Structure formats: structure tokens, C-alpha cells
Amino acid sequence: DAGVIQSPRHEVTEMGQEVTLRCKPISGHNSLFWYRQTMMRGLELLIYFNNNVPIDDSGMPEDRFSAKMPNASFSTLKIQPSEPRDSAVYFCASSFTEAFFGQGTRLTVV
Amino acid sequence: QKEVEQNSGPLSVPEGAIASLNCTYSDRGSQSFFWYRQYSGKSPELIMFIYSNGDKEDGRFTAQLNKASQYVSLLIRDSQPSDSATYLCAVNPIGYGQNFVFGPGTRLSVLP
Numbered sequence: 001d002a003g004v005i006q007s008p009r010h011e012v013t014e015m016g017q018e019v020t021l022r023c024k025p026i027s028g029h030n031s032l033f034w035y036r037q038t039m040m041r042g043l044e045l046l047i048y049f050n051n052n053v054p055i056d057d058s059g060m061p062e063d064r065f066s067a068k069m070p071n072a073s074f075s076t077l078k079i080q081p082s083e084p085r086d087s088a089v090y091f092c093a094s095s096f097t098e099a100f101f102g103q104g105t106r107l108t109v110v
Numbered sequence: 111q112k113e114v115e116q117n118s119g120p121l122s123v124p125e126g127a128i129a130s131l132n133c134t135y136s137d138r139g140s141q142s143f144f145w146y147r148q149y150s151g152k153s154p155e156l157i158m159f160i161y162s163n164g165d166k167e168d169g170r171f172t173a174q175l176n177k178a179s180q181y182v183s184l185l186i187r188d189s190q191p192s193d194s195a196t197y198l199c200a201v202n203p204i205g206y207g208q209n210f211v212f213g214p215g216t217r218l219s220v221l222p
Contacts, residue, residue: 020181042214043154043198056209089161091153098201099210100155 006092006104012108018080021105024073025094034067034077035091043091049075051078082109112137112203112212122219128184131216133199136180142202143175148215149195158184181190189220 004025013019034046047057047064049069057067064083069075080087085107093099113136114144123129132147146154153221160173160182172185182201186193199213 031209043212045212046207049211076138095210097142098156098159100156101146 001068004092004100006102006105009103010106015083015109016081019082021077021090022046023075023092024100026100029096031064031083031095032075033097035080036088037091045051062065071077112211114199114201114211116199116213116216118214119217122220122221123189125189125220125222127189129189129199129218131184133182133213134180135201136167137203138180139222140201140203144200145173145184146198146200147195150200154198191220191222194218194220
């Protein structure tokens with residue numbers, strides 16, 4: 001298996017623009033996680049899906065953030081409108097028993 | 111509030127020494143425990159998991175779990191400069207499904 005695949009790897013956008021991050025989990029995994037990592041706050045869980053259903057979205061910062069998992073092989077995290085404080089590395093991870101991370105998307109909002 | 115705590119470091123050890131990384135957790139019912147290594151600019155990489163009290167060895171790495179003390183540790187024997195990274199402890203609390211709570215990480219520096 002190729003592991004968890006995220007795209008894009010890097011994204012630079014202007015404040016106010018919509019940003020969509022994409023994730024393909026490992027086949028057979030039934031849980032998917034979106035994390036955000038910054039130097040100040042470390043690794044923060046944004047949302048967690050189990051069997052494509054959102055279980056815990058308490059970490060989503062505000063209504064500007066939304067996440068979907070339309071099927072077992074694809075998830076998106078959308079930020080609309082983006083703000084400079086959203087600049088971070090966003091990781092997707094999937095698990096069956098242990099969690100495996102994708103390579104991350106480095107988002108810069110200018 | 112589920113919490114996982116680690117010393118932020120940096121922890122500096124000389125090459126060839128044993129590095130000891132520690133983690134405590136608040137939820138006594140936690141079932142599964144994981145150690146991840148994260149190199150600067152890279153994603154976290156799973157290196158060990160442990161489910162039962164006691165020690166689990168994998169090469170130069172040993173994970174130790176003491177559920178009574180709510181404590182899990184990672185020992186790295188014969189530390190190498192390539193072990194220099196941030197080590198994240200993660201816990202799967204009971205009732206959290208397959209969710210994980212991560213600690214803030216300990217930065218390890220192995221000096222040649």
C-alpha cells in the first residue's frame with residue numbers, strides 16, 4: 001500500500017480564498033483523522049471519522065472549517081475563507097488499530 | 111479532559127548512551143499506547159505500540175507500560191545522531207473509539 005496520500009503538499013493562498021485539502025486513507029482502515037500542527041500548539045485533532053461518519057469535530061476551530069468523507073477512500077478539509085492564522089501543517093491519518101500519517105500539507109495564507 | 115503529558119526537552123544524550131523518554135496520561139482506563147517519531151519537517155512515524163503492562167522490545171527500542179502509575183516510557187539503546195527527533199506519545203482512552211490523544215512531544219538530541 002502507498003500509505004496515506006495527501007494533496008497538495010504545499011499550498012500558498014491569499015487571505016479570503018477557499019482552500020481544499022485532500023486525503024486518501026490506507027485501504028481497509030476504518031478511521032480517518034485530520035490534525036493541524038503548529039510550533040505554538042503542537043498537534044491538534046480537528047476532526048475524526050469512523051466508517052465515513054464524523055464522530056468528533058470538537059477540534060474544528062470555527063465555521064470556516066468543514067470536512068467531508070463521502071466514501072471510504074477520500075476525505076477533504078475545506079477552509080473558507082482562509083486567514084493568516086490558519087497557516088500550519090495539516091496532517092491526515094488513518095487507522096484500523098494504529099494510526100498512520102500522510103506527508104502533510106503545508107498551508108501558508110498571506 | 112483527556113491529557114497526555116511529556117517533558118518538552120530538549121533531552122540531550124551522547125552517542126551510544128540510553129535515551130529515556132517519559133509520558134504520563136490522565137485517563138486510567140486507557141487501553142493502547144503509541145510512540146511516534148517526527149523528524150523536523152516530516153510527518154509522525156509510528157515506531158512502537160504497547161497494550162499490556164511490562165516491556166516490549168523492538169531492536170534498539172523498548173516501550174515500558176505501567177498502567178497502575180499511568181506511565182509509559184520509551185528507551186532507546188545505543189542512541190545514534192539519526193535518532194535526533196521529536197518523540198510523540200499517543201494514548202487511546204477508553205470510550206474514545208479509535209481516537210488518539212497526543213502529548214506535546216519531547217525533542218531528543220543525540221550528540222556525536
